[in-house]
Amino acid sequence: MSQLLQIENFTLGFPGRPPLLDSVSLHVNDGEAVALVGESGSGKSLTTRAALGLFPGGSQSSGIVSVQGLDTLTASKQRLMELRRRRASMIFQDPRAGINPVRTVGDFLTETLVRLDGLSRAEATERAVTQLDQVGLRHAKELMDQHPHQLSGGMLQRVMIAAALLNSPDLLLCDEPTTALDVTTQAGIVRLLREEQQSRGMGMLFITHDLNLAASLCERVYVLRRGEVVEQGQTQTVFLTPQQDYTRQLVEATPVIEVGGLATPVVAGSPLLKVSGLSKTYQLPRGEIITALDDAGFALPEGGSLGIVGESGSGKSTLARLVVALETATSGELTLRDVRRPRRPLKASERKVLAKDVQIVFQDPYLSLDPRIPVGNAVADVFRLHQKQGRKEAKDSARVLLGRVGIGAERFDARPRALSGGQRQRVALAKALAARPRLLVLDEATSALDVSVQAQVLELVEELRDQLGLTILFVTHDLAVVSRLCSELLVMHEGRIVEQGPTARILEDPGDDYTRNLIASRPRPLWDAEPVTA
């Protein structure tokens, strides 16, 4: 078996700074699927792009990155373009950003055929349509004339894959190709990639931060940390008996559905939040009516924890925003602590009262903190507003609370930009807790974080829930995260609640087809899965 991609002692960095990649060595054989696993900033994207000769401007590199004997570090521009055209293709993370939005899908697919292979427009179109068919897109002919914004994310990623396969590459590089997609869509894409890789005998380098995903697709794995390969080997060996501490942490931090360790649902107590017949519709400028939420009803007792699971567009975020009064319901009742929510936007004074009871933490801590306000002040301001504390007292309270969520006093005057993603999310959490709410709404609060950081934040939420008796409403797309944190579960699909009940019961014995599909879509390791029948 010959080596398709061979990277030896590859070091890359900017002059005067520590290297981003430090002596990375890895190889991919013909027809082999290899995973490159690492958290954000580990250098996995840089490594993969190097295989195509795409280096960041102004960087310095050394070592060997060779594809079928062509060293991309030293190859001429012409040879590099030849490599990209014939031998290696790359699938990128976000197809919506990766396909030019102002050109048609057909133009995207055929441009290399027409410009580089000298095919006529008709021949190129025919080949592109065949390829679209093959990746499982129906009505391929009509798709050719559409623009990217008219297609769903899953469809676009199939278009991207079709484009990558058009020139029958020997090496397929995948840079987190399913991260921007829903779980059920991801399952389809992963199956497609596996099928294509097997039937064409392509070598594949698959980058991901998700260990489960790597295990479901690849025989061999490299674990990358801060630009260094810390562990490598057969996927099964690495995951089941990791040798390095870092790998062990990573495996442990990866959420899995555990039904055993769940807290029993809280039955006693009056409902803190009661929702019935809640609907929200939007009218588009063209007159179409979108139903974001349709007839939702549930009750959340004091001290309970409810997980809301669904894919993008399922209405789960709308529900969360209705609870914190960022949106106004079109119809239905929402009662919080026996106070009925009026069906109009709240006045500032009402909002302030409500904010004492309900707080929300958003998905992206990079966007939800004001970049100009030092984090200590941000938290102290909440104390001053809601607890009527004086300037000095508020600062002391903020210091204590930040300490409790794991932000030391030395970070008190830091601006958000100086903090890592996990630290920022802790600050966002502290800000929410400073109001001493009874109900904490977490809207995908851990989705933007690395697995190890996500594990820490989840632990913190768990701890705070138990200590403060917080009631928690956790909105997420990840069943595993919910199974860890929430005793009650609510599954949403296309604006409707399709199933609700105790988490353990739903996960063990799902009553709805969609829930079953959702559970089945979670990536399963190759060694567990039934043999692939193509």
Next chain:
Amino acid sequence: MTATDYAQAPTPGVSARKREKRRAVRPAVYIVKKLLALLLTLFVASLAVFFSRFLVPGDPARFLLRGRSPKPEALEEITRQFGLDQPAWEQYLNWLSGILRGDWGRSLTYRQDVSDVLLGRLPTTLQLVALAAVFITVLGLFAGIVASLNKGFGDRFILITLTAAGAVPPFVAAIALVALFSVGLGWFPSFGSGDGGWDRIWHLTLPALALGITYIAMVARVTRSSMNEQLLREHVEVATSRGLARGSVVARHVLRNALGPILTVSGVLVAGLLVSSAIIERTFGLSGIGQLLVQSIDRLDFGVVQAIVMVVVAAFVLVNTVVDLVQPLIDPRIAAGTESR
């Protein structure tokens, strides 16, 4: 289960046909809306243009008599002749209905129809502006593209040059150009608008450059920043990763996507171009509407002033409407209302 089950595609049949219909109707509605907005803007502009005359001190009839103390009857006679004795709104209606019939009224100073006065001057100005627009497009785009693609020294050099050029007032540029190219090198004439054809273009080259220099700087800056923004986009990296040559990537994915902002800014610049042409026309001794505007304001020749301002406003609104109508063709997301740049 095959992968096909997971991929949705537009459902054929009834709904598809409905969608077809809606797709055909939507652009028509869009165009009609834009045209209605155009008419409304012109109407409001006509109100502003006409009634602003009453804010200016001085009686046009008196000016006609060049300071002689007239007999009251003579004054009244002239006032009536030009319809200045009627109530303001009636004057406005007369004026407006006249415009719609192609009659812009009579010039007080030239004793001619305003349209005749205007038509004699308009071609020169339009040619001047058109030539300047060509320079602005070619040089502005070129400088912007070169700056954006050559990071480091090239970029900085062009940027500094542009900043300097953008700060030069047109009349200074005009004098400098004349000094260099007419007096110094003798390549171009410094005066007059020449006879038709190439001679005209030869005569208008220096004026057009002087007129366009500020705008070249602006267009180049917009081009540069708009392209820089696109260069960082992932779809550009994808195009590169597929083995497309640098030129194709830049033309098809960078410049093509950067056109939107460039076009928008260019549309706004048109008004400024028409107005600054007054200074240039004076410097180079061209008889265009810019110079006419200045003279007419001096002489309180309201008919001509109003007509010129209306022409400038109409040109401005028209160009921007065209820009608005072209935008959806450049970026299909605008037509769908889901545009998010």
